[in-house]
Every structure is written in structure tokens, then in C-alpha cells.
Amino acid sequence: MKTIQKLIFTVSIATLLFSCDDNDDLVPTTPLEVTMVEDLAAPNDEIDRNTGEVVVVRPFQYFSLERNELVTETEDWDLAFKGTTIRVNSSKNVEAAIVNGIFEEISEVPANATFSTDSDNTFAIPTGSGSGWYNYNSATFTVTPIPGRVILVKSTDGNYLKLEILSYYKGNPPAAEIDPRITPSGYYTFRYVLQANGTSKF
Template sequence: MKTVKLFTLLTLFIVTSSCSNDNDDEIFLQIETNSVMNLHAPQTGGMDQMGNPVPISGEFTKFDFSTGTTTTSDTEWDIAFRGTSIIINGGVSSGSTDEPERTGNAAAYMATGTIASVKAVNTSLLEQDSVNGYVLSNWYTYAGPPTHLITPTAGKIIVVRTQDGKYAKIELLSYYKDAPENPDAYTDEERYFTFNYVYQPNEGELTFE
């Protein structure tokens, strides 16, 4: 029943905001279940018209779980997107052009399950971006010719520790603008992320229930 309730919330796209302006220290903040649609994550470079690789550059689109919106802040961001690259605000850069400086202590891992079945954070799995690559590099499946579709792999849930030590879980749904039911890599605009997430705003709290 929990799942059904959750999905109802999701489909209604209810954006709840936390009521943390209360004076009471003991108050337990409500878990936030949200959807983000069409987070635009452009990049330049990649491949030229002849199909030759060209270095990728361009600003990452940064996202902050505490506000539930994208941000241009240099420090108050948790996760950032550019094309198929997803980085977190924790660890070190792998050296690609225009990567923002990581100022926080974010960490992440990829869990297997549905968004409902990931009920708690397993902190032993948390990792940070490193010179060897991004923790969240493995989120999609590329279909290859002829469709060339990029699809978030079903059953992969991103679990994130935010830059300020809170936790969130994300299910990526689409890489194409307006999250079409049957995307077409030739006509639908790519690099638009649509995802559902659950944010646990209470510091140190490891469960999502």
C-alpha cells in the first residue's frame, strides 16, 4: 500500500516544501517525495559531424535537494548533470573541462531495486568521484543502432549523501525532453533529465520511511 501511495503522490507532481522554519529543535522534518521534469543538461563537444570524438565541455547543471531546484551556487549543490555525465559534490575531479570544484562531502552509490524497495542507506557502499571516474557513470543503457536511445537502466536507484550530510534516493526516468512514452533519439531533444526522488531532510537519518 505504501508503494501505491507513493506513486499517487508522484503522478500528482506534488511539490511539497519542508516546514523547517519552526523553532522547535525536536521537530522531525517530513520526508519529501518529488519529481523533476526536464532538467536541462546541455554539453558542447562529444562528437563532430564525421563522428569523431571531440572533447566535451560546458557548464554542469547543478541540483540542490534541500531546495528541490537547480542552482548556480558554487557550494550549495549536491549532484550535477552534463549530457550523460552525472557528478556529485564530493571527491575529486576526473579532469574533464568545466567540471565545477567539489566543495562538499557528497557521496553516492547505485542500488538495485525499485525506488520503493530502497528503504535505507547502506553507508558502506558510499563512494565519491575520483580520478578513475564518476561514481554515477553507470546509470544508462545505450541501445546502439538503429535506435541509438539512451535509457536509464531499469532497477538502478541512485542513493546520494548530500553535500551537507543528508540522504536522497533518485530514480531516473528519461533523458529526453518531456519524457515521452516512446522516445525517438532522432527527433526528441536529448539531455533533459526527468526523475523521481525521495529526500530525507533530517541530518544523519538513514531511512526513507
């Protein structure tokens, strides 16, 4: 009788242990936080509309996605903004790729994503209407983000991020309310998700 009770007790313990292991797999992971950056001021050079000459040279604005703040050029920045141009920190091996998809639905870095860094002649995030993250409407003289265009970044720390630019104008106004004559441009509003554990899943 004692032997049977001992066997039942042992089986019960084993069952409990296996149940705990199974439950560990069912524990939901904490969703990654979406970081929102609003009105990052990075206006382009001021150009004389009559002559086409640059009359005021403005600097790039250096941003650390890891720290979520503006930094100096000598610090570990990931992206630099100026006008519609976005640079990556090639000296720190920062890379970027442009992909098409719904921001919320991109759960990992696609296998076919082509990452690159800046060179003397090219940008990892292409410039020009329709080439990178924006379209330029020559009829309304406005810049608008391309819907479904997401920027993937490999940061200075080697972590992956997905980033979506939402607006190029101060206050993130609706497209219909943008007046290029009076609405300040070069003010980025964007959101991003950082995967800090080194994996390619979001």
C-alpha cells in the first residue's frame, strides 16, 4: 500500500512539473512599446526662389533612436534629418531598408529586406519623390509620406527598429489643411518600435 501511494505521489509531482513547463510557453510576451516623436525640427537650407542660391545653410539634426533624443554629431546617432533627406550613421555601421507593409502588421524583419548604409553617392534611405519615404506633389508643392512605406533600421547598438514617418509639417496637420506658403515644413512626426534584445522580431 505504501509503495502504491509513493508511486502516485511521484507521478503527481511529475505531472505538475510538466504542467508548469507547458504553462511557461503559454505566458504572453509583453508587447513592444511604440515610441512617438513629434515635430522634430529639421528644416532644409533656405533657398532664394529667384536665383536658386542657398542663402541660409541649416545643419542636420542628429537623432538617437536607442535613446529617443537629439544628440550631437560626435555622439552615437542613428539617423540625421535635414529637409527631406535622412542620413544613416555609416561610421557606426547603421543600416536601413525600405519595405512595403502595414506598420502594425510587420512582426519581424522580412527575409528579403535589403539593408544598406550611406555612401559618397547614395543614401540608404533614398531621396526624391516616390523613391524613399515621401511623394512630392508639384501641383500643391507639398510633401507627404507614402502610405504603407516603412523604414527598417539596424541601430548603432545592432538592434532592429521599424519606423514610419507620419508627417513632414509642424503640428502633423491633415493633408488638406497644409498650405506650403504658411505651414512650416521640415518638422518630422514619426513612430518607431525598437527591439532591444538583438532579435529581428517586433
